Amino acid sequence: MFFIKGARKRGFKLSSALLPFTIGTYSGNLNDNGLSFINAAKEFEQLKMISQDIVSNAYTTYIFSLIDAAFKDNEPIPVWYQKVATAIRLIDEEFDAEIITNIIEIQLLSVFGVQPQLQGCAVGGETQGEFDYSEAYGGLLCSKHWYLDNNRLHATQKAIFYLRQFSVVNLDKLNSIKVAERTKKELRQIIDVIYDNSVGLNLKSKKFIDGMSSWPVSLKKKTEI
Structure with missing residues (x-):
């Protein structure tokens, strides 16, 4: 499970990449302890x-x-x-x-x-x-x-x-x-x-x-x- 910073802000750059039923390549920080975050996405399609x-x-x-x-x-x-x-x-x-x-x-x-x-x-x-x-x-x-x-x-x-x-x-x-x-x-x-x-x-x-x-x-x- 990943968290996304600022997802509810107007003009959020990853909004289209994070719509339900979207397939893509995502990158971010995967942490053993604490929260993991998605920072970028590419080659995604809904x-x-x-x-x-x-x-x-x-x-x-x-x-x-x-x-x-x-x-x-x-x-x-x-x-x-x-x-x-x-x-x-x-x-x-x-x-x-x-x-x-x-x-x-x-x-x-x-x-x-x-x-x-x-x-x-x-x-x-x-x-x-x-x-x-x-x-x-x-x-x-x-x-x-x-x-x-x-x-x-x-x-x-x-x-x-x-x-x-x-x-x-x-x-x-x-x-x-x-x-x-x-x-x-x-x-x-x-x-x-x-x-x-x-x-x-x-x-x-x-x-x-x-x-x-x-x-x-x-x-x-x-x-x-």
Whole structure:
């Protein structure tokens, strides 16, 4: 966390560089004790679509909240910095913000100490066939092992397919993605089950997103803030 001297003064030279949802290169004093300060910025750009659209804004804010919860302060996270930077650029380019967020959520599970088996059966290791998600077994069960857990999620194969894909997809190589609304809702339910029961976060940004589900469709389409 950094502080900025004189940020509220009229004509402050860094005002445009410090707007929300701005990516840039910043320099300053990083102190082990006391306050750290930003003194200069260069090569910065504001992600205008995210800044103006309330839905994109909400999902991006939630991604930042997840990262803040997953990592300790002052811990360098170069890999995840790049991953999040790619994610929010994709959202700003109007990729589906909900799906990009799902990918981040699933890939963050290992950081939270939760590592569900999403590439094969948690019992037999099978990688082909039909699968379902089992909380009791910590991941996927193939159809021949479904009898082991009557409380498995009974998810559709489409949802399971995307769950598996999202766990390994490289955002830097993502060219396009389109998921049916019914499948998106099911993915949301599955990920919520995993986060609620295995991670246990209680983020205001997630509650805001949950509240958006009751908004009229017309309000969620390109709503400027």
